[in-house]
Amino acid sequence: MSGPIKPYGDTLGDGKVQLSFTLPIEWSESADEAARQLVVKMGFSDVAVAEGRRIANGFSFFVVYASTPVAVDVSLIGASSTAHAMSMDEIDALVRERIGRKVRVAGACIGTDAHTVGIDAILNMKGYKGDYGLERYKEFETFNLGSQVSVEQLVRFTKEHAIDAILASQVVTQKGSDIANFTALGELLEAEGLRDGVLLIAGGPRVTNLLATELGYDAGFGRNTVPSDVAAFIAQRLAARVPA
Amino acid sequence: MELAIDGGIVGDARRLASAIVDPVETFIGAHSTVAVERAVARLLDVDGTGGDEVPLSNLFLDRLGLERRRSGSAAWLGALVAETGRSPREVAVAVAAGRLPIETADGVPKEAARAALEPHVRHGLERVAARRDERQRLLARLPQGPAPLLYVIVASGNIYEDRTAAVAAAEAGAQIIAVIRSTGQSLLDYVPYGATTEGFGGTYATQENFRIMREALDAVSERLERYVMLTNYASGLCMPEIAAIAALERLDMLLNDSMYGILFRDINMKRTFIDQHFSRMLNAYAGIVINTGEDNYLTTADAVEQAPAVLASQFINEEFAHRAGMPDAQIGLGDAYEIDPDLEDGFLFAVAQAQLARQIFPAAPLKYMPPTKHMTGDIFKGHLIDALFNLTSVMTKQTIHLCGMPTEAIHTPFLGDRALSLENARYVMNTARHFGDEIGFKPDGIVERRAQTVLREAHALLEKIASAGLMNAIEARYFADVSRPPDGGRGAEGVFERAPGYWNPFEEALAPLGSASR
Numbered sequence: 001m002s003g004p005i006k007p008y009g010d011t012l013g014d015g016k017v018q019l020s021f022t023l024p025i026e027w028s029e030s031a032d033e034a035a036r037q038l039v040v041k042m043g044f045s046d047v048a049v050a051e052g053r054r055i056a057n058g059f060s061f062f063v064v065y066a067s068t069p070v071a072v073d074v075s076l077i078g079a080s081s082t083a084h085a086m087s088m089d090e091i092d093a094l095v096r097e098r099i100g101r102k103v104r105v106a107g108a109c110i111g112t113d114a115h116t117v118g119i120d121a122i123l124n125m126k127g128y129k130g131d132y133g134l135e136r137y138k139e140f141e142t143f144n145l146g147s148q149v150s151v152e153q154l155v156r157f158t159k160e161h162a163i164d165a166i167l168a169s170q171v172v173t174q175k176g177s178d179i180a181n182f183t184a185l186g187e188l189l190e191a192e193g194l195r196d197g198v199l200l201i202a203g204g205p206r207v208t209n210l211l212a213t214e215l216g217y218d219a220g221f222g223r224n225t226v227p228s229d230v231a232a233f234i235a236q237r238l239a240a241r242v243p244a
Numbered sequence: 245m246e247l248a249i250d251g252g253i254v255g256d257a258r259r260l261a262s263a264i265v266d267p268v269e270t271f272i273g274a275h276s277t278v279a280v281e282r283a284v285a286r287l288l289d290v291d292g293t294g295g296d297e298v299p300l301s302n303l304f305l306d307r308l309g310l311e312r313r314r315s316g317s318a319a320w321l322g323a324l325v326a327e328t329g330r331s332p333r334e335v336a337v338a339v340a341a342g343r344l345p346i347e348t349a350d351g352v353p354k355e356a357a358r359a360a361l362e363p364h365v366r367h368g369l370e371r372v373a374a375r376r377d378e379r380q381r382l383l384a385r386l387p388q389g390p391a392p393l394l395y396v397i398v399a400s401g402n403i404y405e406d407r408t409a410a411v412a413a414a415e416a417g418a419q420i421i422a423v424i425r426s427t428g429q430s431l432l433d434y435v436p437y438g439a440t441t442e443g444f445g446g447t448y449a450t451q452e453n454f455r456i457m458r459e460a461l462d463a464v465s466e467r468l469e470r471y472v473m474l475t476n477y478a479s480g481l482c483m484p485e486i487a488a489i490a491a492l493e494r495l496d497m498l499l500n501d502s503m504y505g506i507l508f509r510d511i512n513m514k515r516t517f518i519d520q521h522f523s524r525m526l527n528a529y530a531g532i533v534i535n536t537g538e539d540n541y542l543t544t545a546d547a548v549e550q551a552p553a554v555l556a557s558q559f560i561n562e563e564f565a566h567r568a569g570m571p572d573a574q575i576g577l578g579d580a581y582e583i584d585p586d587l588e589d590g591f592l593f594a595v596a597q598a599q600l601a602r603q604i605f606p607a608a609p610l611k612y613m614p615p616t617k618h619m620t621g622d623i624f625k626g627h628l629i630d631a632l633f634n635l636t637s638v639m640t641k642q643t644i645h646l647c648g649m650p651t652e653a654i655h656t657p658f659l660g661d662r663a664l665s666l667e668n669a670r671y672v673m674n675t676a677r678h679f680g681d682e683i684g685f686k687p688d689g690i691v692e693r694r695a696q697t698v699l700r701e702a703h704a705l706l707e708k709i710a711s712a713g714l715m716n717a718i719e720a721r722y723f724a725d726v727s728r729p730p731d732g733g734r735g736a737e738g739v740f741e742r743a744p745g746y747w748n749p750f751e752e753a754l755a756p757l758g759s760a761s762r
Contacts, residue, residue, distance in 0.1 A: 022660035055663035056412035112428030112444055114509065117543055117617065124725070126545065146510060148428055172427050172445040174401060174656065205653055223621060223653070 004071035015067040017044070022061050027054035035062040044068055086232040088132055095139035098239035102141045105134055105234065106157055107167035108149035111181035115171035116147045118203055122167065122227045131226035140231065151185045155192055165199040165234045173206045179215070186216045199237055201230065245639070245684050247599055247695045253703050254604055260706040261559040264714050269567055272521045275514065276746065278305050278433070278738035280522045281317035283484035286492075287368040287526075287750055288321055288332040288361070291451070293437045294340040300333070301485065302434045303340035312346065314743035318365075322357030322747075323349035325364070332364050354745065365749040369529075375494040376531040379471075382462075386471040388419050390677075392612065392637045392645035393473070394669050399424035399656040401443035403453045407460045412659055414464045417666040420473040420497065420644065423457060424656075425449050430480025430509050431734055435489065445656065449476050449486055454493035473497060475535070478523050479505055481515070481735045487523040491530035497576065497644070498527060501537035502564040503557065507724045508540050512736035513715060524568030525754045532574065535644060536561040539580030539613035541724050547582040547617075551597050552701035553723060554579055558601060559706060560714075562608070569754060572607035576644050580613035581633040585625075589690055591632055596694035598640040599685075604699075612637045614648025623650035627668060634672035639680035645669065 009016025019039060025031050032052040039047045044066035051063040086094070095103055107119045121128035123144045125135040135142045145157060158166060168185055170178035182202055189195040202212040202220040212220020219233055282301035294303045305313060308320060324335035327348055338344035349357075396418045398409040403423075410421040426443030429436075439456060440448040447453060454476065461472045475497035478486040483500065490498055502520045505511035527534055538554045538561070558577040565575045579601055583590040601610055614633050619626045630648035637645045647665040649657045657665070685691050709717040715730045717723070 020660070022658065022663075055660065056415040059412055059659060059663075061660050061663060112426075114427050114430070115445075116508075126725075148431060174444050177444050 003075065004073050006071045007068060009067075015069065015071075017066060017068055019064045019066065020062065021064075022055065022059055024058060025060055026058055027052060027060040031060045032062070035060075035064060039064050039066050043070070086228060086235075088137060088228060088231070091228065091231045091235045092137055092139045094235045094239055098242050099139075099235075102139055103164050103234060103238060104141045104143070104162060105165045105167065106143040106145060106154065106161065106163045107134075107169065108145035108154050109147040109169045109171070110149055110151055110154060110185060111170070111177060112148055113170055113172050113177075113181070114147040116169070118171060118205065119144065119167060119169040122203065122221075122225070122230055127227045129226055131228050133227045134231055137231060140234075151181065151188050154185065155188045155194065158189070158194060158198060159192065163198055164238060165201060167201050167203055167230065170202070170204040170207070173204075178204065178206065182212075182215050182217070199234055201233070203230075245599070245680050247596070247603060247685055247692050248687065249600065249603060249695060249699055253699055257556075257559050257699075257703045257706055258563070260703070260710045261563040263710045264560060264706065265563040265567060268517050268564075268714055269521075271514070272518050274742055275518050275739060276314075276316065276742055276748070277484075277515055277518050277735075277740070278313070279482055279515075279519050279735075280484050280748070281305055281308075281313060282482075283488040283522065283526070284748055284750060285317050285321065285332070285336065286485055286488045287372075288318065288364050289368065290321070290333050290336040292333070292337075294337070297437060299434050299437055300336050300340055304336045307339050307346050309346075310740070312349075314740055315745060316742070316747045318361060318749050319354070319357060319745075319747045320346070320349045321364075322361035323352035326352050326356040326360035332361070354747075358747070358749075361749065365753065368750070369753060372491045372526070372530050375491065376529070379494055379496065379531060382465065382471050386465055386469055388471045388473065391609075391641070391643045392669075392673060393419040393643060394666060395420035395422060395475070395644055395646045396662050396666065397422045397424050397646075397657065399446045401426065401445075401447050402441040403439055403447050403456050404441065406447050407457060409659055409662070410457060411460055411464050413662050413666070414461065414468060414472045416663045417670050418472065418647075418662070419470070420475055421457070421461060422475040422497075422499075422646075423447050423449070423453070425477050430477070430505065430511070433481045433735065433738065435482050435485050451489040451493060454489060454495060458493050458495070475499070478527070478534075479537075480509060481511060481738070483516075483519040484523045484526065487526040487530075487532075490532060491526055495532060497533045497535055498523075499537065500524065500527065500534040501578075502561050503718070503723065504537035504540060506718060506728050506733065507726055508537075510728065510733045512733035512739065513718055513728055513730055514739045515733075515735040518739065520564060521568050522748075522751065524565055524570055525751065528569040528571070528574060529754050533576050533609055533644075534565065534570070534574060535576040535611045536578045538578040539582070539611075542580045542582035543617050545725060547580075547584065548587070548593060550724075551593075551698045552705050554597070555600065555604075555698055555702035556705045556709070557723070558605065559702070560709075562605065572605070573609065575605075576609045576611040577601065577605055578611045578613060579642075581615050581629075581636055581648075582613075582617050583615075585615075585618050585629055591636070592690050593694050594633075594636050595640060596691045597698060598636050598642060599691070600695040600698060602640050602642070609643035611644040611646065612642035613646050614652070616648075616652050619648075619652035621653055623654070626650040626652060627664070630665065630668055631672055634669045635676055635679075638673040638676050639683075641680060 006015040046067040055061045124133040127133035207220040207222045209220045285301040321332045398406040424446035427445040473496035478498040478500040506513045541550045627650040
């Protein structure tokens with residue numbers, strides 16, 4: 001659909017949304033009214049507090065339905081797709097034909113992050129959701145450095161092992177630690193003169209391609225990514241760098 | 245409801261677990277680690293920090309050096325106490341500051357050192373026993389309510405925010421509060437000091453943070469007239485020290501696994517085996533229930549495929565815990581509801597695994613972990629998956645129930661997320677409280693066949709591990725598909741052989757408990 005759109009309840013253009021939130025006050029009827037006024041101040045109309053109740057001493061929880069007056073124009077939003085879907089065999093074939101050697105990929109959870117579920121899902125042989133991990137690809141040589149890898153270690157490894165693509169993973173986002181770590185990695189690669197020689201890829205449940213490119217990365221992969229998404233991106237980008 | 249399972253296979257699996265653990269126990273008995281020796285020092289009241297915020301227990305160990313530490317930190321603290329007439333803490337402060345040369349301790353007769361330290365050892369044991377007895381009295385006066393015990397986490401990074409969240413969660417029905425540690429603490433070779441307000445993905449485990457949280461939960465326990473338990477993590481490089489300070493601050497549970505650190509944090513295996521043994525001796529004496537980490541096998545690999553590895557690990561964890569003197573009632577073996585929601589009859593498989601553990605470990609306070617791997621940004625579907633997890637837990641009589649959060653895949657829980665999660669668990673567990681007592685399994689049906697398969701495969705895995713040896717098996721990727729060599733990993737430099745005449749007075753005092761329980 002093109003043109004301005006709004007959230008859809010049961011009628012086109014009704015702008016219906018549901019909100020739920022906690023307020024740091026005891027529940028009472030005036031707490032419901034406080035919740036309603038808050039949502040009105042957010043710019044919503046037709047505000048209905050469907051549920052309000054006490055959830056702890058001094059805390060109340062609300063479920064609210066409301067209509068938004070604003071709309072967005074979808075036609076003005078640029079596409080952010082990172083790669084075309086390809087199978088493992090197609091990706092291996094592309095690497096073999098266009099690059100002519102194995103692609104070297106290093107992955108790590110950087111900083112103090114110890115949550116390797118995401119990077120393991122992408123790299124481990126077994127993969128994720130029935131999509132094989134990069135270790136299974138014939139034309140990829142994969143190094144999973146694991147958790148809590150410092151930016152310095154990762155950059156040193158990249159240099160020593162002539163890495164083609166770095167997968168930096170961040171799950172913990174508290175107080176912007178993920179952004180700080182991603183930025184530090186990009187900066188150190190620049191400082192070491194390695195940035196142009198590698199594909200720098202960010203990953204994690206809160207990562208988007210938009211965020212990653214804003215941070216100067218080549219791509220970002222978030223929720224619902226399967227290993228072949230990442231493999232296809234690496235293969236296509238590297239193949240594009242090889243003179244035809 | 246009871247599954248028909250072969251008791252002969254179960255008995256043989258226990259025999260194999262014992263054969264697997266035997267040689268590791270021999271190794272443990274001949275070695276110690278810097279973390280064990282620091283825990284001994286802490287039990288002797290060597291608390292506080294020296295220059296640059298370094299804990300006194302670390303500074304003292306550093307001053308001992310590589311050769312002296314082989315006799316055990318107590319031997320040297322005793323010698324210095326005998327020589328100076330001062331307390332262990334006072335001599336440690338003086339040694340750390342360089343005012344009392346460690347050489348002062350050389351040549352002090354062993355008997356004099358032991359005699360001088362004896363009242364301090366007794367005092368340390370009495371402090372732990374007093375907190376244990378206090379818990380018993382509180383539990384008798386303020387019963388905590390029926391199991392599955394609802395367990396939620398707080399993880400703001402700031403102990404004072406955590407305190408607010410913990411009190412609110414208790415009021416919303418939580419029976420156990422866990423303070424998640426700052427990511428990375430498992431790899432620190434010291435325990436941070438004092439109250440902390442900065443952490444990533446969690447809050448540092450420090451003795452002062454333990455005290456702050458215990459005090460707040462004691463107050464809310466009185467108000468709610470039910471005892472609210474507190475738990476933290478005795479894992480990573482400071483496992484025994486955390487066990488020691490948890491005992492002193494009356495924590496009620498500790499995450500503690502005999503292999504988790506090796507496999508999932510790349511901590512040296514020898515270090516981990518030695519550390520878990522002394523940690524568990526302390527936990528046993530302190531009345532602390534341990535929670536093992538089998539759920540981790542499922543978050544990193546397929547739940548159906550890894551089910552036998554979970555059961556095999558439960559047998560091994562049980563055996564290690566028994567060897568350290570833990571009674572069954574303190575061994576909270578772990579499992580998780582990590583079944584793929586798209587798998588047909590996945591719920592039946594999860595019930596089979598949970599009921600199998602319930603029957604094989606009837607006296608263990610089993611710890612059941614919520615879905616995490618298959619949780620997405622769709623909080624509505626997540627809430628539904630959590631409801632089935634809650635149902636599985638109540639019908640198979642799990643004991644420690646870690647409430648799943650609808651926002652599991654999004655952020656560390658908001659206060660409102662915790663309230664919704666607790667409401668879900670309370671609703672399902674109340675409405676289906678005695679469901680498990682009212683139904684039976686179809687003989688040779690899907691659930692029973694699945695349980696039998698898991699048991700048979702776990703037994704086969706234990707056979708393979710027993711013939712390879714545990715350390716070799718870990719190197720050969722038998723667990724979680726990772727390889728860890730016996731001398732690799734973090735913290736290996738902190739492992740050493742005991743010198744003849746090595747002395748650990750707490751091990752000496754608590755060892756009879758170990759032999760008695762076997």
